[in-house]
Amino acid sequence: MVLGSTRRWRSASRRLRINSFAPPEESIYLTYAVKNDKKEETLLLIREYKKLLGKALDYLWNKTRVETESTTVKRGRHKRVKVIIPKKKEVYKGLREGLEEVNPLASHYVDKAISDAFSVLKSWRKRAIKGRVSLGKPRLKRAYVRVKSTLRKVVNDEVRVTVRPHQYLTFSWGKEWFKDRVNGLELGEPVIKEDKVYLPFRYKAPTQTPLDFLAVDSNLSTLDAYDGEKFVTFSLKGLYSLKYSIVKKKGKVQSFASKHGKRGRELLRKYSHRERHRVLDYVHKFVNALLELYPLTTFAVERLDKQSMFKDASGKLSRKISRTVWRSIHKVLKYKAPLYGSRVLEVNPYLTSRSCPRCGYVSRKVGKTFVCQRCGFKLDRQLNASLNIYLKMCGFPHLDGIPSRWVGVTPLMGRRRMKEGPLDSREAQGLRIDIKYEIR
Incomplete structure (x- = not known):
């Protein structure tokens, strides 16, 4: 008993330790938009990624449970909604293997599609519990691609995005009005849409x-x-x-x-x-x-x-x-x-x-x-x-x-x-x- 209490005390004391006296860094993302001058190539990328995201969402939806329960409150009957989404580590391997078989894009788009599918479901669950959306499967209305950091490379005032192995799209902000404002800042994950490309730059707050x-x-x-x-x-x-x-x-x-x-x-x-x-x-x-x-x-x-x-x-x-x-x-x-x-x-x-x-x-x-x-x-x-x-x-x-x-x-x-x-x-x-x- 004494040994067990000593171990618990040591583990608790480790959690209470201060790793660093320096304040945590706070970052702000300043987002600017540039015109998409490669609409045809971008449209193919967006369509293929939307299909990939839709299949990932279908797979997760089949494993999602939606339970409703009616409760009595002062003003009458109230419907209580409970949504259980599968855990990522339990379904990740099977879902990734299934998407890799039908994926015409670079392999890293599969990981991004899985992450985005979980984000869509979690956002839908919050609104469903509050009764703001229907209890049916969420639909993908807006077509876009959020590019991972492993799929983009920044060279001077340009970002090169990998579509397929040895196939790239390049977007430049060298002649844009915000060029001097983002000089020296780190580029985050670009978001590609049909008409514009959104570039988030990371600014470390003092x-x-x-x-x-x-x-x-x-x-x-x-x-x-x-x-x-x-x-x-x-x-x-x-x-x-x-x-x-x-x-x-x-x-x-x-x-x-x-x-x-x-x-x-x-x-x-x-x-x-x-x-x-x-x-x-x-x-x-x-x-x-x-x-x-x-x-x-x-x-x-x-x-x-x-x-x-x-x-x-x-x-x-x-x-x-x-x-x-x-x-x-x-x-x-x-x-x-x-x-x-x-x-x-x-x-x-x-x-x-x-x-x-x-x-x-x-x-x-x-x-x-x-x-x-x-x-x-x-x-x-x-x-x-x-x-x-x-x-x-x-x-x-x-x-x-x-x-x-x-x-x-x-x-x-x-x-x-x-x-x-x-x-x-x-x-x-x-x-x-x-x-x-x-x-x-």
């Missing part, structure tokens, strides 16, 4: 420690933030107006497309691309301006789920929520933050706008202004949410003795009420700054 904190509460037309000393409101009315005008035009195009077949579908596709590109352009410019204003900062954003918001919202509010792009802002911010020595944390938004940051009381109903019925704390609902996100990010629950600079008022000790009546946090309200970005 190891810097974020010094400041910023908690962000996402609302319909603003981002309300708290940085530990003051409240900052970033206006997103320009983005909201852009989405509103495009959605209005798109509605007219949809009615036209329902009557004019192919021509209508092409026009609808054109406006969909226009909406996506304009919104992403605005988001990237906004995030760049935000990171220039707050470098070396830890950002705390809400982990939002728009699908759950639609359940309890009215029709008018649902339309407003559908025009928001919170997730896009958070993704771009998370992608670009390491370039400025910053990082992004996601915080659970549950009860952040209804909790008192002084005594922890949770109010059932909250209007435009949050008023704590226990201690009398009073603050704008959106600013109160950003303050609670800040406290969650810093690891402080709603305890007594929180430093006064966080709230702008002196916190109460215990749960006793104030004899003078409700306290208006005018000091905190006065620390609000509005920032409007004129992005064109």
Whole structure:
């Protein structure tokens, strides 16, 4: 018994050891697109790889089990889905041998097809468990090839891709606008599509420690933030107006497309691309301006789920929520933050706008202004949410003795009420700054 406990202690102590005091390297992939000037050769490669990927997916699907179970909840019957995907090491050998017999491409494309098939199934399983897709076999809609590092060779400003033994395709970025920007960076796995080739370059982010904190509460037309000393409101009315005008035009195009077949579908596709590109352009410019204003900062954003918001919202509010792009802002911010020595944390938004940051009381109903019925704390609902996100990010629950600079008022000790009546946090309200970005 003593010997067994000693061994367990030694194995546990090994896991607790620090292998290196150097911070882990963080890499960012900057992706740029070049025009595909070899469409005929590329089309053959994409078709053969799609067949290979489809056969790998069929093989794995035959060994995948989908189980459904009906459970009773408060609102009625609920279907519970369980998906069991075969383990890779159990089916890899047989699947690889089967694909090698029908593979007309280089041998390494078989390994990539197996990895991509598992990725497709795992992504489908996540959405199937949430009830967002059907329980049938996932289909391959987009045709593309992701080239492994063993199938490409970089020479100066060109990448040579192996199709078959002694058969290659070469793509160059020597005359592209981003040539100087990617000079000295390592090329990742290129993605080949019918019209474009996407080149991801690896950029090693400098190891810097974020010094400041910023908690962000996402609302319909603003981002309300708290940085530990003051409240900052970033206006997103320009983005909201852009989405509103495009959605209005798109509605007219949809009615036209329902009557004019192919021509209508092409026009609808054109406006969909226009909406996506304009919104992403605005988001990237906004995030760049935000990171220039707050470098070396830890950002705390809400982990939002728009699908759950639609359940309890009215029709008018649902339309407003559908025009928001919170997730896009958070993704771009998370992608670009390491370039400025910053990082992004996601915080659970549950009860952040209804909790008192002084005594922890949770109010059932909250209007435009949050008023704590226990201690009398009073603050704008959106600013109160950003303050609670800040406290969650810093690891402080709603305890007594929180430093006064966080709230702008002196916190109460215990749960006793104030004899003078409700306290208006005018000091905190006065620390609000509005920032409007004129992005064109």
